Amino acid sequence: MSVDGAALGVRLRERDLSSAPAVLNLLESTAAADREQSARLLAEVSPAALGGEAPGHVIGVTGPPGAGKSTLLSALLHRWRELGQTVAVLAVDPSSRRSGGSLLGDRARIEFDPADRGVFIRSTSSGERHGGLAWATRSGAQALAAAFDAVVVETVGVGQAETDIADVADTVAVVVQPGSGDVLQFLKSGIMEIPDVLVVTKSDLGQIALSARRDLAAALRSLGRRHTPVLAVSSLAPASGIHELAAALADHRGEIDIGARRLAARRAGALRDFAVEYGEHGMRLVGGRSEAEKWLTRQDPKLNIPALFDCLRERMSERAQ
Amino acid sequence: MRTYAGHSTAKASNELYRRNLTKGQTGLSIAFDLPTQTGYDADDELARGEVGKVGVPIAHRGDMAMLLYGIPLDQMNTSMTINATAAWLLALYIVAAEEQGVDQSQLQGTTQNDIIKEFLARGTYAFPPAPSMRLIADMIAYTVQQVPKWNPINICSYHLQEAGATPVQEIAYAMSNAIAVLDAARERVPQETLGQVFGRISFFVNAGVRFIEEHAKLRAMSILWEEIGRERYGVSDTRHLRFRYGVQVNSLGLTEAQPENNVQRIVLEALAVTLGRNARARAIQLPAWNEALGLPRPWDQQWSLRIQQVLACETDVLEYPDIFEGSKVMDALVEELLQGAREEMAVVAEHGGAVQAVPYMKAALVESHRERIRRIESGEQTVVGQNRYVESEPSPLTADAEGGILVVDPAVEAEQIEAVRRWRSERDQAAVDAALAELARVAAAEDHGENLMIPTIAAARAGATTGEWARTLREVFGSYRAPTGVGEASGVLADGELAELREQVAKLSEQLGRRPKILVGKPGLDGHSNGAEQIAVRARDTGMDVVYEGIRLTPAQIAASALQEGVHVIGLSILSGSHRELIPAVIDALHEAGVNVPVVVGGIIPEHDIAALKQAGVAAVYTPKDFDITRIMRDIVGLVSAGGPNGDGASNGRA
Numbered sequence: 001m002s003v004d005g006a007a008l009g010v011r012l013r014e015r016d017l018s019s020a021p022a023v024l025n026l027l028e029s030t031a032a033a034d035r036e037q038s039a040r041l042l043a044e045v046s047p048a049a050l051g052g053e054a055p056g057h058v059i060g061v062t063g064p065p066g067a068g069k070s071t072l073l074s075a076l077l078h079r080w081r082e083l084g085q086t087v088a089v090l091a092v093d094p095s096s097r098r099s100g101g102s103l104l105g106d107r108a109r110i111e112f113d114p115a116d117r118g119v120f121i122r123s124t125s126s127g128e129r130h131g132g133l134a135w136a137t138r139s140g141a142q143a144l145a146a147a148f149d150a151v152v153v154e155t156v157g158v159g160q161a162e163t164d165i166a167d168v169a170d171t172v173a174v175v176v177q178p179g180s181g182d183v184l185q186f187l188k189s190g191i192m193e194i195p196d197v198l199v200v201t202k203s204d205l206g207q208i209a210l211s212a213r214r215d216l217a218a219a220l221r222s223l224g225r226r227h228t229p230v231l232a233v234s235s236l237a238p239a240s241g242i243h244e245l246a247a248a249l250a251d252h253r254g255e256i257d258i259g260a261r262r263l264a265a266r267r268a269g270a271l272r273d274f275a276v277e278y279g280e281h282g283m284r285l286v287g288g289r290s291e292a293e294k295w296l297t298r299q300d301p302k303l304n305i306p307a308l309f310d311c312l313r314e315r316m317s318e319r320a321q
Numbered sequence: 322m323r324t325y326a327g328h329s330t331a332k333a334s335n336e337l338y339r340r341n342l343t344k345g346q347t348g349l350s351i352a353f354d355l356p357t358q359t360g361y362d363a364d365d366e367l368a369r370g371e372v373g374k375v376g377v378p379i380a381h382r383g384d385m386a387m388l389l390y391g392i393p394l395d396q397m398n399t400s401m402t403i404n405a406t407a408a409w410l411l412a413l414y415i416v417a418a419e420e421q422g423v424d425q426s427q428l429q430g431t432t433q434n435d436i437i438k439e440f441l442a443r444g445t446y447a448f449p450p451a452p453s454m455r456l457i458a459d460m461i462a463y464t465v466q467q468v469p470k471w472n473p474i475n476i477c478s479y480h481l482q483e484a485g486a487t488p489v490q491e492i493a494y495a496m497s498n499a500i501a502v503l504d505a506a507r508e509r510v511p512q513e514t515l516g517q518v519f520g521r522i523s524f525f526v527n528a529g530v531r532f533i534e535e536h537a538k539l540r541a542m543s544i545l546w547e548e549i550g551r552e553r554y555g556v557s558d559t560r561h562l563r564f565r566y567g568v569q570v571n572s573l574g575l576t577e578a579q580p581e582n583n584v585q586r587i588v589l590e591a592l593a594v595t596l597g598r599n600a601r602a603r604a605i606q607l608p609a610w611n612e613a614l615g616l617p618r619p620w621d622q623q624w625s626l627r628i629q630q631v632l633a634c635e636t637d638v639l640e641y642p643d644i645f646e647g648s649k650v651m652d653a654l655v656e657e658l659l660q661g662a663r664e665e666m667a668v669v670a671e672h673g674g675a676v677q678a679v680p681y682m683k684a685a686l687v688e689s690h691r692e693r694i695r696r697i698e699s700g701e702q703t704v705v706g707q708n709r710y711v712e713s714e715p716s717p718l719t720a721d722a723e724g725g726i727l728v729v730d731p732a733v734e735a736e737q738i739e740a741v742r743r744w745r746s747e748r749d750q751a752a753v754d755a756a757l758a759e760l761a762r763v764a765a766a767e768d769h770g771e772n773l774m775i776p777t778i779a780a781a782r783a784g785a786t787t788g789e790w791a792r793t794l795r796e797v798f799g800s801y802r803a804p805t806g807v808g809e810a811s812g813v814l815a816d817g818e819l820a821e822l823r824e825q826v827a828k829l830s831e832q833l834g835r836r837p838k839i840l841v842g843k844p845g846l847d848g849h850s851n852g853a854e855q856i857a858v859r860a861r862d863t864g865m866d867v868v869y870e871g872i873r874l875t876p877a878q879i880a881a882s883a884l885q886e887g888v889h890v891i892g893l894s895i896l897s898g899s900h901r902e903l904i905p906a907v908i909d910a911l912h913e914a915g916v917n918v919p920v921v922v923g924g925i926i927p928e929h930d931i932a933a934l935k936q937a938g939v940a941a942v943y944t945p946k947d948f949d950i951t952r953i954m955r956d957i958v959g960l961v962s963a964g965g966p967n968g969d970g971a972s973n974g975r976a
Contacts, residue, residue: 020885021884021885021886022887025835025887028834028835028887029834030834031831034834093808098862099862099863099864100827100836100864101836101861101863101864101865101866101867102836102861102867103807103857103858103861103867103869104866104867104869104886105805105807105808105869105871107868107886108802108805108869108871109802111800111802114875114880114881114882115881121885122885122887123866123868123886125836125866236449236799237449237796237799238765238797238799239799
């Protein structure tokens with residue numbers, strides 16, 4: 001017997017934070033009955049049901065391993081709680097390709113008060129799609145944004161994960177540590193999309209951190225993105241730059257047209273789910289990628305990803321006949 | 322000759338020390354309880370269940386004076402197994418000596434003070450790496466001038482072997498660790514005293530049952546140490562260049578099954594460090610035969626002391642010059658180890674030295690340990706009584722009611738809480754506040770210009786407590802969680818049983834709708850995480866999602882994690898003997914959070930405690946004799962299966 005997805009969706013809409021564990025349990029399930037309930041849950045927190053976009057700020061935090069993401073998150077979490085904001089963190093760890101199992105160790109590095117009901121942390125594996133975000137993580141982030149003030153999706157790596165995260169997050173922060181040149185190279189070569197906020201950790205390293213920050217800022221200028229903030233933070237005591245980072249993330253959200261960004265993300269997400277499910281053949285049936293993208297822009301903007309996915313599927317069956 | 326001891330209270334431990342001294346013991350080796358080791362007072366939430374368990378609780382100078390009552394400190398050589406809070410305990414020792422009228426310049430002994438191995442293997446750290454190294458460097462700078470006969474640091478490769486290190490890793494990581502300490506100290510001491518500082522660094526090594534190779538390891542370490550002294554630090558005085566080490570023989574290889582076999586293992590291991598004079602230990606500590614069962618009693622410790630006495634006084638082992646001199650076999654073995662160690666040291670250096678390489682070394686150790694367990698499980702490596710020759714007559718040694726171990730009276734904790742609160746209420750609070758404020762000021766000074774030992778000793782004198790000293794520094798330095806090393810451990814090829822189990826997990830995943838998810842963690846202050854790490858890695862290898870929580874968790878943290886993560890089963894590990902208090906506390910917290918999933922427990926759990934744990938709601942208990950991890954996994958998968966096709970409902974916590 002599956003749980004009642006619609007009821008869970010209502011609880012989220014009413015900002016009942018204690019529903020979060022059950023919401024993720026349901027969204028992660030691939031059982032047929034659970035999938036049906038998941039769709040009901042998501043329908044309850046869709047823009048149509050909410051009468052607009054979900055109020056929470058979805059923030060993607062990504063960067064190479066060892067850049068200090070978890071420590072940074074601990075400090076940010078602390079800051080947000082000081083400001084009275086509720087926070088959900090979805091920490092994504094890569095799975096073992098051999099066994100399919102995963103070791104989710106990030107949670108241990110994020111410090112929080114276990115009695116604090118305003119914080120929810122969930123570790124998930126990246127699932128079968130290596131490097132990408134699992135379906136449950138994307139839909140989970142969107143669902144939790146109905147109830148939590150801030151929803152963080154944390155992923156490891158630069159490249160695939162970073163593009164994936166741009167499809168779910170309102171604001172993407174890429175975290176790098178000084179002395180690692182990868183990000184600079186990726187930015188210059190265009191492998192990496194330009195993030196909304198760049199964070200250089202370990203600013204206690206002094207000169208190295210300063211010059212890393214300078215190099216990144218110079219690279220952004222040469223790419224014509226001089227306004228992209230580059231922040232230096234130190235999560236170690238005495239922590240520094242955390243208040244500024246929290247402010248920069250909030251500023252970014254204030255500057256963008258959140259409705260347009262999420263709408264684009266929903267359409268891109270639906271198309272990607274469709275491509276995963278039906279492959280090249282399915283794509284051809286809906287007229288190819290760019291044709292499908294155009295077609296999606298003509299659909300109701302209030303539709304959520306599962307609904308858009310269904311539209312694509314219908315279009316495919318129509319055109320197959 | 323001494324035995325590692327201390328438990329319950331300062332008073333009880335003092336009686337034990339004085340008894341041991343009359344039996345011919347020639348020094349003190351103090352074991353502190355975990356709250357003291359990690360910087361918490363008995364009344365801290367994290368200290369629950371741990372007070373007086375693995376050693377003596379020392380909260381302030383009053384406790385230290387009681388611990389050393391009637392023991393003349395000017396004549397004593399005292400070894401303190403203390404690391405994160407070493408500066409504090411040395412300060413208390415200095416103040417206790419003052420009160421006896423003994424000047425600090427006369428004090429002799431050792432503080433272990435090796436923080437890198439705490440990050441790697443033992444887990445009783447308190448502050449992040451950089452400030453921890455500063456505390457060590459400050460202690461070295463202070464003692465070299467003021468307490469010249471003190472060994473401020475004792476580099477422990479012992480715990481690395483316990484965490485699975487191969488001989489090459491043990492040598493390489495110990496030497497890299499010493500280099501990191503010396504590099505830090507070099508900035509804090511006058512150049513002309515560097516030779517003296519080098520000479521004060523001693524080692525604490527491990528000796529396993531493969532005692533020929535272990536002996537070669539010690540010869541290799543002496544050679545490398547001298548080389549480092551000459552080449553890296555320009556030390557030329559041969560007295561300073563001598564590789565000085567104490568030894569505790571291997572506990573990892575001691576078995577719970579047929580524990581009497583541990584006696585012969587201990588004897589053979591003792592030979593590794595005594596056979597050849599060129600690499601002979603200066604001090605030996607032998608574990609008790611029943612360490613894998615629980616806390617040894619005075620009689621068990623006496624037995625260990627007698628082993629050393631037979632070796633030293635009855636055999637002829639000490640009568641000859643080095644018996645391996647000129648041995649081609651020994652020389653080749655030493656050369657092989659040297660070469661491997663140099664290569665591994667180069668890798669650590671590439672990471673930026675031992676402090677920066679902690680995550681790398683940790684992952685390498687988890688990997689070696691995983692390999693060791695695999696060999697034992699597959700029977701490639703024989704452990705008599707455990708995976709071979711397992712049939713046994715009933716043992717008269719473990720037949721008595723408590724199963725042949727020492728049990729600490731639970732009233733000890735309540736008494737200690739009461740005592741520390743009384744101490745706080747009766748002291749001059751203004752003096753303590755001022756002393757702690759001064760400590761915070763020196764710690765926070767950006768140029769690190771002043772030595773932290775000065776305000777630390779002042780705070781000890783003023784009557785501050787262990788918890789207050791550590792809290793003051795935590796507030797300045799920040800807290801820290803060491804890397805777990807599990808994420809990097811390589812997956813294994815599924816053969817036979819594991820492949821079968823993987824299929825079972827895949828089926829279960831379909832039933833549940835998602836992968837079975839397990840939470841693995843260690844409640845309390847015990848930092849020995851090897852077992853928990855191996856369970857976590859193996860669970861992943863069977864295809865489960867594993868939330869690895871690491872060490873030092875409160876029951877409330879475990880419950881919150883279990884709820885938020887939606888796990889199907891929880892695995893807890895405890896080796897400190899605090900399971901009687903902590904496990905029921907975790908189960909209560911889970912109930913309160915509305916989490917209703919099976920809990921399994923692993924660790925050093927005496928036979929007669931198992932029933933009580935099951936009564937409290939534990940589904941299964943595993944002890945060191947359950948070395949077959951795949952079997953444990955099969956049980957766990959079975960428990961999740963039995964939870965029904967929709968086990969998810971249970972961990973939703975609708976309460």
